[in-house]
Amino acid sequence: MGDEMREQPVVDAGSRPWGRVRHLPGGWRRWVAAICCLVVATAVTLAVISYNSPLRRLSRQVESWAGGQDAVLTATTQLYPEWPELLPERLVVEAEIRPETTAAEVCELADQLNGLFDPEAGDDIRRDLSLRLTRSGTSIVYEDQLLWPRSSVGRDWEAPHCAPLEYAYDLAGPGVEEIVARPDSLRVTRADADAVPTGLVARAPADAGTRATATDDVRVSGWQVEVRADSDKTVPTEVLGPVMEALPANDDGLVWLDSQGDSASVRPADSVVSLTARRLEDQPGGPTVEEQAAAVLAAAEGTPGLELVGICASKWLADTTDDPDSTGSCVYFDLNADGAIVPDTPYPHGLADPDALYAAAQERRG
Numbered sequence: 001m002g003d004e005m006r007e008q009p010v011v012d013a014g015s016r017p018w019g020r021v022r023h024l025p026g027g028w029r030r031w032v033a034a035i036c037c038l039v040v041a042t043a044v045t046l047a048v049i050s051y052n053s054p055l056r057r058l059s060r061q062v063e064s065w066a067g068g069q070d071a072v073l074t075a076t077t078q079l080y081p082e083w084p085e086l087l088p089e090r091l092v093v094e095a096e097i098r099p100e101t102t103a104a105e106v107c108e109l110a111d112q113l114n115g116l117f118d119p120e121a122g123d124d125i126r127r128d129l130s131l132r133l134t135r136s137g138t139s140i141v142y143e144d145q146l147l148w149p150r151s152s153v154g155r156d157w158e159a160p161h162c163a164p165l166e167y168a169y170d171l172a173g174p175g176v177e178e179i180v181a182r183p184d185s186l187r188v189t190r191a192d193a194d195a196v197p198t199g200l201v202a203r204a205p206a207d208a209g210t211r212a213t214a215t216d217d218v219r220v221s222g223w224q225v226e227v228r229a230d231s232d233k234t235v236p237t238e239v240l241g242p243v244m245e246a247l248p249a250n251d252d253g254l255v256w257l258d259s260q261g262d263s264a265s266v267r268p269a270d271s272v273v274s275l276t277a278r279r280l281e282d283q284p285g286g287p288t289v290e291e292q293a294a295a296v297l298a299a300a301e302g303t304p305g306l307e308l309v310g311i312c313a314s315k316w317l318a319d320t321t322d323d324p325d326s327t328g329s330c331v332y333f334d335l336n337a338d339g340a341i342v343p344d345t346p347y348p349h350g351l352a353d354p355d356a357l358y359a360a361a362q363e364r365r366g
Contacts, residue, residue: 056079062113062116070098072096073097073098077092077094078094080092090127093128093129096133127145136172138171139178140172141179141180164182165181167181290357297333297361301335
């Protein structure tokens with residue numbers, strides 16, 4: 001039997017032989033090429049859109065601006081695209097400034113950065129500016145933040161307010177770890193958390209320009225102090241221990257102290273001036289709530305213009321374990337015209353013992 005006698009495979013009508021592939025119309029190579037071209041074109045389009053977006057354009061402008069500034073050592077930008085219905089677009093600018101740069105020059109740099117943002121060009125985005133330098137061993141940071149579009153609030157942001165930064169330059173030196181200045185605030189962190197700077201004067205800016213609020217915050221690690229006043233006010237405050245030694249009477253503003261989340265606030269007002277210690281907690285290995293409260297009372301007594309002292313603590317409520325966010329209970333003391341605590345006028349609530357607190361305060365005062 002020869003080759004002609006070999007059995008041929010049987011192929012049904014309408015079927016195709018094994019091993020044979022059906023080709024795409026026009027050839028598969030052409031289809032693959034078309035798909036690749038489509039992918040590349042889409043990627044290029046997205047890249048162009050991203051490159052021309054306000055965030056990218058502003059980032060390039062900031063980098064170009066920094067390259068032409070002798071006072072700027074380095075500058076970086078971070079882009080945060082919009083998160084629908086939650087967070088607006090945000091551009092974070094951080095720059096390292098030469099130590100010899102003056103406060104006025106730093107303010108001018110911040111002004112120039114703000115000038116790069118044009119709301120008419122679609123730059124109504126949130127931006128965070130941070131200019132950092134080291135002076136006299138102290139890290140000084142100038143921060144400015146715009147949360148909402150300028151066009152929507154109708155404010156004039158032509159120039160930052162430089163008073164807090166100028167004051168930061170005065171405070172820089174040994175014992176001061178960091179100072180963060182903003183156009184309307186100042187925060188001071190001392191290297192020694194236990195060292196409350198006696199004689200440190202916190203002042204509010206004399207002119208807040210078009211800012212809605214003029215705030216001068218002087219924060220001390222351990223004990224924290226903030227001074228707030230109207231834009232036309234200057235509030236000198238000397239810090240002694242956990243409360244203010246002296247307060248200007250009948251001044252509009254707010255002064256409060258904070259220690260590790262616990263705070264004591266002094267609120268000067270037209271008619272009532274009050275001191276309140278909030279959320280005091282027992283410190284492990286340190287003073288108890290009652291000891292802290294007694295210290296507040298002792299320091300508050302005799303303060304000119306102080307009319308009311310209130311102290312709050314969560315431990316004075318029996319049910320605070322069921323409500324971790326509870327601010328606890330408070331006890332209030334009136335002060336007479338001489339600033340002396342009136343012992344028979346407390347308003348106790350919860351588990352507070354005003355008589356014991358008053359006795360402990362008097363013992364502290366000797």
